[in-house]
Amino acid sequence: MHLNKISLLNYKNFEDASFDFDGKINCFVGKNGVGKTNVLDAIYHLAYGRSYFNPIAMQNIRHNQDFFVVEGEFEKDDRSELIVCSLKKGQKKILKRNAKTYEKFSDHIGFIPLVIISPTDRDLILEGSEVRRSFIDSVISQLDSPYLHKLIQYQKVLTQRNALLKYFAANRNFDQETLVIYDEQLDVLAQPIFEKRRDFLEQFLPIFNEYHQTISNSSENVQIVYQSHLSQHGMLALLGDHVQRDRALQYTSVGIHKDDLSFEIDGHPIKKFGSQGQQKSFLIALKLAQFEFVKKQSGQKPILLFDDIFDKLDETRVSKIVEMVDNDAFGQLFISDTHPERTEAIVKQTHQSYKIFNL
The missing domain is CATH 1.20.1050.90 (RecF/RecN/SMC, N-terminal domain)
Structure with a gap:
């Protein structure tokens, strides 16, 4: 299971953006507020039909716009799967798989296995x-x-x-x-x-x-x-x-x-x-x-989203995580970080293919 490409239209701070991904590691780097976490949230949206960070659906629409569309091209079991999630003000959110609209969002849960690790997880404690x-x-x-x-x-x-x-x-x-x-x-x-x-x-x-x-x-x-x-x-x-x-x-x-x-x-x-x-x-x-x-x-490696994971972790714990990535325990990874040099140094240690997106 991996995500080949995602397109965002009026999603949060993105007016119109597309990203083509590496099959292994993808990093979004840049200052706070540029939209690194928003890209990860868009990926999460395609898996769960909702935002991980903002439960109020309308607030995921870009300011002064009436709708958003998130579209992702996935590859699962050697098959191409197109997932589209869209919302227009005053209407119900729509979730489609290969142009077929889900009657119930719950029917989609589990189709795209995905796990996110984020600073907001502290709410669990x-x-x-x-x-x-x-x-x-x-x-x-x-x-x-x-x-x-x-x-x-x-x-x-x-x-x-x-x-x-x-x-x-x-x-x-x-x-x-x-x-x-x-x-x-x-x-x-x-x-x-x-x-x-x-x-x-x-x-x-x-x-x-x-x-x-x-x-x-x-x-x-x-x-x-x-x-x-x-x-x-x-x-x-x-x-x-x-x-x-x-x-x-x-x-x-x-x-x-x-x-x-x-x-x-x-x-x-x-x-x-x-x-x-x-x-x-x-x-x-x-x-x-x-x-x-x-x-x-499930027999599938879930997509793994690391949102700002390396902040406040000491080098020893970071190296342990990198070790697990290098052992091919994980499938496709998406990482956000405010420090481009730190990110690149970490992913280079994994000896895996990667892409870095500067936002």
Whole structure:
């Protein structure tokens, strides 16, 4: 799997731009604000149908313009694949594969395996549980479309249950029988989602630990702990036990939508006890493990986006990453960096073909 060419029209700061890529390493260098990360985000857009950095779709349209178009020519299994993502103000976003429009974006997820490593990944450590759930769901969904469809359905039923709780509060009444209808639907969906997350982490953690030991020279002991209400009780029982609380709060307070991952270093939360360098190593290992897991499960080397990865990493850790690139563990790479000389020196160490784009 690799991307041969991308074209951007009115995408973020680009009016009209095209890039022809090397099959191995591609580097975007230049000062902050010139659009290096935007090119990486455009590539991400073609894989996921959305931006990695800005969830508000309209804000990805260039200022004073009415639309954007991102077009990518991929090669997968010796076949050419043309992916186009476009958005016009006042209309729905459109995603096409070989001129055929997807009815549901979820049907496209996983077709282009891709992993991004970015400074904004720090949100996985610093922000709330929703960000970490989104990470685990994103990895599983790339490989398991029924899982993604269950997640979407769970969210729909959850929204309906929450709306019913608000209706009860507004009208000062309560109908247990109606609520139980939603409880039973959530129960059917929650258990397989919980089991899939649990089973995924059992396979994922050894890969994560191996990458972390490589990057950190085995100097730190890290762990990821899965926290879920369903590890102790079934969904139906949980909802029944918390019904009075849910009525008071007017939303569903328990369930797999509250699951979390605890990131730890030496038995303590890395958010509080990890240095900036340790946190960054943890996150890079996390994303490289995602890459390895997807590669093993799909039989494809995902496209790997390194956004400003070499900032704040010491030379030892950078050299470890370069070593992995040189061993041909990765497929096609895209790198952004503010220092052209540093970038070229690093990619030359890999003995792989490369292109550098000065923006």
